[in-house]
Amino acid sequence: MFKHSQLETVKAWLAHPAHAALPLHARIQRAIRQLILDGALGRGKPLPASRALAKSLGLSRDTIETAYAQLHAEGFIERRVGSGSFVAEATELASSRRHASRDTAFRSQAPNLSRRGESMFRSGGVRELLSPRPFAPGIPETRSFPLRLWERLERQVLKEVGTAALLHGDPQGVEPLRRAIADYVNLERGAHATADRVLILTSSQQALALCASVLLDAGERIFIEDPVYYGARKAFDAAGLECVPIQLDHQGLLVEQIVSEPRRARAVFLTPSHQFPTGATLSLDRRLALIEWAARHQAWIIEDDYDSEFHYAGKPTACVQGLDPHERTIYIGTFTKSLFPGLRIGYAVLPRELIEPMTVARTLLDGHSAPLAQMTLARFMEGGHFGAHVRAMRGIYAERLGLLAGLVGKHLDGIAEAQVPAGGLQMPCLLHPGLSERAAVDAARRAGIALLGLSSLHAAGHGQPGFLMGFAAYAPNEIEAAVSKLATALREAKC
Template sequence: MQKHRTNLPDWSALIPVLPAAGPRRDALQAELRRLIVTRVLLPGQKLPPSRELAQRLKLARGAVVAAYEQLAADGFVEARLGAGTFVAAQVPEHAAHGTALQAPVPTGPTPLAPAPGKLGGGTVDDRTLRDLRGLFREALLRPPPEFLHYGDPFGDLSLRREIVDYLRVTRGIRAGIDQVMITSGTQSALSLIARAFLPSDSRIWVEDPCYPQALNLFRSLGLTIIPVPVDGDGLDPAAGMLAAPEAEAVYLTPSHQFPLGATLSMPRRLALLDWAQGAGAWIIEDDYDSEFRFTGPPLAALHGIDRAGRVIYLGTFSKALAPGLRLGYAVLPAEVVETVRRLRDLTDRYPNPLIETVLARFMADGHYAAHLRRARKRCRMARDALVEGLSAAPLDVMNPDQGLHLIAFARGDEADAELQRLAEAGGLCSRRLSQMFLKAPARQGLVIGYSGFETAEIRAAAHGATRAITSGRRG
């Protein structure tokens, strides 16, 4: 009986399309060269074995071998003994007939690159990537036991230990390792906590204006939203107690209020803690970017001065490193740990152990602290470039002393929808401030991010937005 291989490699993306007539060997050679030149086939990419390519194209194997040999002689591919044929790392600059071989290098951002000004950009640099790459390589060579088995629903013990040490030094938080839960980001933690402690008819205070993603989550869970106004001292607990004194929870960003940027004053922190203790309410403290303070250390976290065990602290590596890591953490009051553990075990079981292992080493070896020092400097420079680029715009630009975004307020009665349109026409991305208000009178302005962008890039985009907004107003 004829034997058939049932698991042939799928080389479909690498198979050239040849004309039905004419010298097919020459056509194969020309088409492979075109695929290399246009970077459909990338440097270092393996080509199909000659036998399988010949079978797929219904060519003599000798014709494929001859085409490969000619491409190798011209410098387009290289043969590796026992491994196969690969696209050369460096291909010739010009073809024999003078045709340019390499596709032009794009000069602007790729379609997948975020536009300057987009919120939530990561802060990794080349050195950080190099350190992480080495640690990932080690972890893959010796993967943690949890990589092949189910792990702890709260996450890797070594990473939780590093987080406990980090928070004790930087945020004044004293918690046990068993109180720390690794999550796949703040939104994941919010969802888990809300489902664990807040039935669908619960009332929750939120800042007005508020972080939209948190607000959308609370609404989707059927919670009753109680908007509490924000001023220069942050959320006003007195207004919250007047509106809903028996609310079950409050969600806020006390270190750097999103989006307005205020820091919750110490008298209001103490008043909020007193209210939560008396009402038996939960305080959900979202500390999303406290690492990025440019003029001294931030105030102690609410969790650090909580003596009644009412604060649930949320942190994230999305802003400090990169959103793509999908890692955050929650510090829970001891009395609710088992409740949350059971619910976590019913949802996603446990976090990614490979990434946890790498990040634990990254922190333990001092890379994280060094990265934050570099990232703060880069973000401060990007902030300054953004402020400078917008200085001539008809906007009132706030120069924040912390965080990863700023607000450019509209002047007069100009709508921020039109300002956003003009700014984006000039190359600067933004979010409309007015859309983040709930009950308080909406202020018109643009919320603009500066993390993850080179100084020259964000400055150029800001200058472009300034020109577009200025021209738009004249028109």
């Protein structure tokens, strides 16, 4: 059990006004993390059982479990089946470095960060695996990418523009790429875009950070899906926004909760094409109701259409931006999922009144995206190669999704049930009642398999236990071997 002083530290975090915008589980997680970083909880020290700590704090056990799960995901604690939770061995290095810095004359006692800087640092950021392993989500197949064609187009650009491709670029992006993107989203997604309304960025994550800082002030409310994409939640938390979770059903976001919510919000974030992580598609009537709500309250709709190219069942619904006559929607897309992560090109289709403010704000972040990559991508799209590549990958991904769903049904019977999505690059699986999500994720990690727990994506921490399985980047034989290994690991761990 915690010492009295340690318990009081956690209680102080819960009660501090500066932390009021954070959900309870995040306050507990950050308080315990601070105790570890300060050396108050040494390596190998046991943490209180979740039930006991919940009783001491007067909270639900689920709230404590969610806090512990995040601490484990960040590497601060280890969880051992049947033994409990312990401070991780690796934390000694972090703790010793902190104490050493306090004793060194030429260093300040602690980083003098702003509240926003502290929030960004403590969030851990958004980090992707440099060497993907099954079943890390959101990673496309890169081994099938037409590299020789890309090299040829890049050489053409260099031959025609020469060293001009090495100079600073337009902060809004090169015009040929903006025009190609506008043509593409108009044709394929039913958008209303023109080249002058497209802003080229390095990623959808950058677009989310821009929206959070340009459209809202710290302390203002934004509606988010529950569960929600972790990158969006971290961007909004870092900006000091109050995230108000809105529940989902099989038709996506429950828009009626937004319409009837007495608390005003300046914006809503959603992934309507196939929601992350559930895969649900927002119905047309809810899209229209959301558009009218935004117009009535002069609120913004932040629409992340991150992997809309990959829809496997029926025709995809038109994007919200294309249905919005009031220009209250910011449409965000990325080539990270449709082409390859190393390209570092995303984009936003903006309402006219936001073009200049967002472009100016972007210059304060990184100035511009690399012109050579932009011009090469523009030719790739203009030549029809992008559409051909997406169509080819759509067929490959659909086959891999079907294979994965079948293998989960065969090998994980009695453990988890696949929730086959209509699109996307990952498939959610729900654990059978009584099984531990944390134990499953831990067992998979020890077997060299990456699973993203579903409950950690719920703001309220009350989601049904399960995990997300990315399938796009893995060949059929790799999927088969990984599912077999996962099944063995989960049964041995008695998950």
